Amino acid sequence: MKTENPAPADKRSVLLRGNAKEFYEWCRKRELRFQRCQDCGVWRHPPRPMCGSCHSMRREWAPTLGKGKVYCWTVVHQALDPAFANEVPYAAAIVELDEGPRLATWITGLPPDRLTVGMPVEVWFDDLDDQVALPKFRPLIE
Numbered sequence: 001m002k003t004e005n006p007a008p009a010d011k012r013s014v015l016l017r018g019n020a021k022e023f024y025e026w027c028r029k030r031e032l033r034f035q036r037c038q039d040c041g042v043w044r045h046p047p048r049p050m051c052g053s054c055h056s057m058r059r060e061w062a063p064t065l066g067k068g069k070v071y072c073w074t075v076v077h078q079a080l081d082p083a084f085a086n087e088v089p090y091a092a093a094i095v096e097l098d099e100g101p102r103l104a105t106w107i108t109g110l111p112p113d114r115l116t117v118g119m120p121v122e123v124w125f126d127d128l129d130d131q132v133a134l135p136k137f138r139p140l141i142e
């Protein structure tokens, strides 16, 4: 099935504005940081102005070590946006970082049918260009 999508084939368009902008600025520096409430300590991801737990507006960008486990995933076989047409099939996953926050991401480095729940993974940063680096994960070999 072929779909017509008038959206621009630009993976960066949603990354460099709004509350997500700071998240991707850290990624460009090769740091996986997440918002954390400075009043109650709850992680806040996706980034947003107010804590969903205590309604505080105070927050910090707390670092993680970039290691975690596969929480769940789906395999994308057909790109909904032409920008991803050359990437399919790929595993769109939720990774739970060892520090607690969960991140929607990609799993690379092995065929999607070899993924398992709880598989240890580590972050790497995929440079789209000199402004955007996407955090993706690969199996952690220790």
Ligand SMILES: [Zn+2]
Pocket: 037, 038, 039, 040, 041, 042, 051, 052, 053, 054, 055, 056
């Ligand atoms: Zn809070």
